[in-house]
Amino acid sequence: MTPSETRARRLTAEQVRRGLLAGFVAWLIPGAGHLLLRRPRRAAVFFGLVTLAATLGVVFDGNLAVADPRAPVLTRLQVAADLALGPAEPVIRTALYGAPVYSRFGLESGRLSREARAALERRERRFFRRWNHYGTAYLLAACLMNLLVILDAWDIGIGRKD
Amino acid sequence: MRHLAHMLVLAAILSVFFAFLFAESGRRLRLGLKLFAGLAGGALLLGYLMYPFS
Numbered sequence: 001m002t003p004s005e006t007r008a009r010r011l012t013a014e015q016v017r018r019g020l021l022a023g024f025v026a027w028l029i030p031g032a033g034h035l036l037l038r039r040p041r042r043a044a045v046f047f048g049l050v051t052l053a054a055t056l057g058v059v060f061d062g063n064l065a066v067a068d069p070r071a072p073v074l075t076r077l078q079v080a081a082d083l084a085l086g087p088a089e090p091v092i093r094t095a096l097y098g099a100p101v102y103s104r105f106g107l108e109s110g111r112l113s114r115e116a117r118a119a120l121e122r123r124e125r126r127f128f129r130r131w132n133h134y135g136t137a138y139l140l141a142a143c144l145m146n147l148l149v150i151l152d153a154w155d156i157g158i159g160r161k162d
Numbered sequence: 163m164r165h166l167a168h169m170l171v172l173a174a175i176l177s178v179f180f181a182f183l184f185a186e187s188g189r190r191l192r193l194g195l196k197l198f199a200g201l202a203g204g205a206l207l208l209g210y211l212m213y214p215f216s
Contacts, residue, residue: 045182049175056171134168141172145179152183162186 019157026153027086030146033153046149053142062135064093067103084147097122169205
């Protein structure tokens with residue numbers, strides 16, 4: 001039996017339920033998973049930092065990732081990382097581009113809808129704004145921080161961490 | 163200068179975040195300060211290596 005199998009066997013159904021619930025709630029609202037697990041101070045700090053980074057990203061004209069046929073694996077990973085921000089991510093995406101566009105696949109062959117093409121154009125234009133690269137760094141930092149917050153909530157939920 | 167300001171803000175955010183993620187309450191300040199020093203120093207060095215004469 002491998003060590004991971006041993007660890008998996010030791011987890012009770014209750015632990016897994018708590019971990020999954022905490023992780024899901026943390027995905028819904030940054031820090032809420034920690035609040036559920038009675039870590040209000042950490043919850044407040046995580047909520048504040050993730051929200052601050054995401055806000056700075058939007059203020060400084062950052063861009064969210066879209067899957068791109070020129071670098072399919074990396075850009076899909078970036079999109080997955082962005083989605084860790086939770087339901088706020090599609091809201092921000094729609095606010096920035098006018099539509100929740102996630103992919104550039106089919107742009108050259110004309111398979112994308114007019115709405116999606118317009119959203120991608122809006123996104124491309126933002127690259128020329130002065131602070132775009134800094135904004136993108138803040139946005140990506142917010143998404144990756146929330147990914148770590150979700151994993152931390154899972155660890156606390158299953159009892160692997162205090 | 164603006165690059166430096168952005169890097170310091172980002173370094174501060176990440177330092178506080180990782181200090182709260184990884185350290186117990188008594189050791190957070192020390193870890194946060196070490197992280198901030200490392201991140202800010204790294205950003206300065208990277209900025210200098212990329213734009214040495216600006």
